[in-house]
Amino acid sequence: TTIYLIKSTILSLDKKGYNYIPDNIFPSNNILLSQVVKYNEDIDKRNKLISGTTEDHPDVKRISNILDGKKIVIKEGMLNFLQKLKLENDSFVKKLNSLQNKTFNLPTQDKKISRNERTITIISETYKYLMNKKEETAISLNSTAANSKVIEKAYCNNVPIYPSKKLIFLIAITIGLLIPIVIIYISEVLDTKIRKKEDITSNLDLPFLGNILTSKDKLISLDNRSPAAESIRIVKTNLEFVLKTLPSVGIIRAKTIFVTSTISKEGKSFVCANIATSFSHSGKKTLLIGLDIRNPKLSEYFEGIKQDFGFTNFISNNEKTIDDYIQPSNINKNLFVLTSGFIPPNPSELMLNENIDLMFDTLKDKFDYIIVDTAPIGLLSDTSLISRFADAFVYVTRCKYSDKNFIKEIDQLNKDKKLKNISLVFNDVSYNSNSGYVYGYGYGYGYGYGYGYGNQKEEKTILEKIKIFFKF
Structure with a gap:
């Protein structure tokens, strides 16, 4: 009602004229009440003035304002x-709604209270019953007379009868021996990676050129005397010896060596580039050809070599000769590079092009050695399509990366005569995996200097020591 009266009063104030405002509609607001009282008094004053004058009188206007x-x-x-x-x-x-809701929920709460009271009563009665039974049982046990008596007091020996220390020691020693045997057996069964050269040589009757140690350098320079550099030179020397024993390799024309692997990332391009560099350092005019046209890598090993200008350009363009695409390397005057060129949409078809026969026939008359980086033979057929141009194949496997099943694939390729004159290289071998070979270098002041390597005993790992112990 008060809200309605105030709204009506506000509407009357919006009208013209001066009407009295009732002062009993907001008794709780003293400030507003005093303003209304004064307003009504001013209306009385104005009405008295108007009764004696007109509305244009200055006093009337002042009161009106x-x-x-x-x-x-x-x-x-x-x-x-x-x-x-x-x-x-x-x-x-x-607040009224809240009270109404609480009032509405009172019956439900009353039911819950009654239910809880019943539950408490039942639990209390059960507890009393169980306590009574406990007291009855205790009284019954105490009132029963014992039907046995002690004839002789028990005694014991200071030595325990059970458990037996000897039996425990025997079981512990047996378990201690069985656990390493089981661990070694499981590790051997689950390990499918090639970890040492014996994994290769014991399963393949093929020439083994040597191990190539892990190297931080992409290319081995002429003055490099690191173990990795020496291992590459050994592989190059062994390869020369193998080539001399092959009756199919000519003396006048260039010796053509294809380097391949089963899958990518086994170090095929690294081995290829370093063997070619090693031949060039020995004064042989060497050509390095990149025929892994799907995944070319040779340009990463030589500065200033154009990757997109090479073999595929020659095959696709008949206007230039193969000499126009051969690029000199920055290593020495004896090493030249023919990159794979641009990556074509049909690599396998390019390998069947008749210009490849012309290319190899021309190049064999101009170089001493031709080293070819081919595609992984386990993944692609590109290498098989051009294998007829090779005098020998260098097959690269990588330590702790290549799978042991690759050995069977290599053996099958050799039996099927798909690759001729295969020689093996074991790449990325760490010092501890190099069949006991540790390289050492020393300089003597006043006695000259030199370098060498010897067959020294390497430090065995814990697993290898356990294997040796059980074999004994």
Whole structure:
């Protein structure tokens, strides 16, 4: 009702003229009440003046201006008071709804209380019953007379009868021996990677050129005397010896060596580039050809070599000769590089092009050695398509990376005569895996200097020591 009266009063203030405002509709707001009382008093003064004068009289206008200002102030105060009343009303409504909800939930809560009281009563009765039974049982046990007596006091020996220390020691020693045997057996069964050269040589009746040690350098320079450099020179020397024993290799024309592997990342391109570099250092005019046209890598080993200008350009363009695509290397004057060129959409078809016969026939008359980096033969057929141009194949396997099943594939390729004159190289061999070979270098002041390598005993790992112990 108060809210309605205040709204009506606000509407009357918006009308023209000066009407009295009832002062009993907001008794709780003393400030607004005093303003309304003064406003009504000013209306009385104005009405008295108008009864004796007109509305244009200066006093009447002054009082009218005062009343207009008070109307605005009273209206704002009434709007604020109205807003306050609405908020209080909303708060009362919420409290009323909350009380109604609580009143509505009282029966449900009463049911829960009754249920809990019944449960407590049942548990209490059960507890009392069990306590009574406990007391009855205790009384019954205490009142029963013993039907046995002690004839002789028991005694014991200081040595325990069970458990037996000897049996425990025997079981512990047996388990201690069985555990390493089982571990070694499981590790051998689950290990499918080639870890030493004996894994290769014991299963293949093929020439083994040697191990290539792990190297931090991409290319071995002429003055490099590191173990990795020496291992590459050994492989190159052994390869020369193998080529001399082959009756199919000509003396006048270039010796053509294809380097391949079963899968990628076995170090095929690394071996190829370093063997070619080693031949060139020995004064042989050497050509390095990249025929792994799907994944070319040779340009990474030589500075200033254009990768997209090479073999595929020659095959696709008949206007230039093969000499136009051969690039000199930055290593020495004896080493030349023929990169694979741009990557074509049909690599296998290019390998069947008749210009390849012309290319190899021309190049064999111009170089001493031709080293060819081919595609992995276990993944692609590109190498098989051009294998007829090779005098010998160098097959690369990588330590701790190549699978032992690759050995069977190599043996099958040899039996089927798909690759001729295969020689094996074991790449990325660490010092501890190099069949006991440890390289040493020393300089003596006043006694000259030199370098060498010897067959020294390497430090065995714990697993290898356990294997040796059980073999004994």
